[in-house]
Amino acid sequence: MRRKALAMDEEAKPKLFRTGREMKRRRGGEGESQCTQKTISLQSPLGTIQVRGCEAGVHTMRLLMDVAPAERNDQGPGSCEVIDGSAGAGPELLRCVDWLRDYFRDPGAAGGPLLPRLHHPTLRGDSFSSRVLRTLLQEVRFGETVSYKRLAEMAGNPRAVRAVGGAMRRNPVPLVIPCHRVVPSSGPSGAYMGGRGNHLKVWLLAHERPGG
Structure with missing residues (x-):
C-alpha cells in the first residue's frame, strides 16, 4: 500500500507543478490582459523612441538607438515628433509625447505637471x-x-x-x-x-x- 501511495504521489507531482506554473502565468498576466495597449513611435535626437501604454498610463518606453552618436548634434534640441501611432491614443500616452517634446527642447520644463502616469x-x-x-x-x-x-x-x-x-x-x-x-x-x-x-x-x- 505504501509503495502504491508513493507511486501516486510521484504521478501527481508533474500535474501539481504544471498547475502552479499555469496559475502563476495567469496571475502574472492579469494586469496586462486588462489593458488595451497602443504604441506611439517618435523620432528624437536619440533615434526612434517607442512608447507603449493603455488608458491608465505608460507601460514601456524603448530607445531603438538607430541614430549614430555623431549625428545627434545635427538635430535640433526640440526635434522630437510623432511618426506613427498617435491616432486613437489615450490621454496618458499623449501626455508622454508632450513630456518627451519638453524633455528634448528644455529638460527642466519636463519636470512640471505633464509627467505621465506609469502603469507597468x-x-x-x-x-x-x-x-x-x-x-x-x-x-x-x-x-x-x-x-x-x-x-x-x-x-x-x-x-x-x-x-x-x-x-x-x-x-x-x-x-x-x-x-x-x-x-x-x-x-x-x-x-x-x-x-x-x-x-x-x-x-x-x-x-x-x-x-x-
Missing part, C-alpha cells in the same frame, strides 16, 4: 526594485546624479547595491525614470541599457546640465 506591473508592486525606481523618479532631479550605493540607501536597503543595478537594467520606462542619472561612486558614468548605450548616457547627462 513592476512599478505597481512593493518589491525592492519598484521602490528603487520610484525613489529615483521622485528624488533625483534634472541635472543631478546619484550613486548606486546612495540610491540603495534612499530606497531603504544600503547593502542592496547590486539589486539597484538590476532594477536599472529592468527599468521599463527609461528617460521618464532616469536610470541614466545613476552612476558609480567613482570613475566614468557607468553602463546604460546593458552597456549598449553608454554613449546615450553621456549625451543625456550633458543634455540635462544647465546650458547643455
Whole structure:
C-alpha cells in the first residue's frame, strides 16, 4: 500500500507543478490582459523612441538607438515628433509625447505637471526594485546624479547595491525614470541599457546640465 501511495504521489507531482506554473502565468498576466495597449513611435535626437501604454498610463518606453552618436548634434534640441501611432491614443500616452517634446527642447520644463502616469506591473508592486525606481523618479532631479550605493540607501536597503543595478537594467520606462542619472561612486558614468548605450548616457547627462 505504501509503495502504491508513493507511486501516486510521484504521478501527481508533474500535474501539481504544471498547475502552479499555469496559475502563476495567469496571475502574472492579469494586469496586462486588462489593458488595451497602443504604441506611439517618435523620432528624437536619440533615434526612434517607442512608447507603449493603455488608458491608465505608460507601460514601456524603448530607445531603438538607430541614430549614430555623431549625428545627434545635427538635430535640433526640440526635434522630437510623432511618426506613427498617435491616432486613437489615450490621454496618458499623449501626455508622454508632450513630456518627451519638453524633455528634448528644455529638460527642466519636463519636470512640471505633464509627467505621465506609469502603469507597468513592476512599478505597481512593493518589491525592492519598484521602490528603487520610484525613489529615483521622485528624488533625483534634472541635472543631478546619484550613486548606486546612495540610491540603495534612499530606497531603504544600503547593502542592496547590486539589486539597484538590476532594477536599472529592468527599468521599463527609461528617460521618464532616469536610470541614466545613476552612476558609480567613482570613475566614468557607468553602463546604460546593458552597456549598449553608454554613449546615450553621456549625451543625456550633458543634455540635462544647465546650458547643455
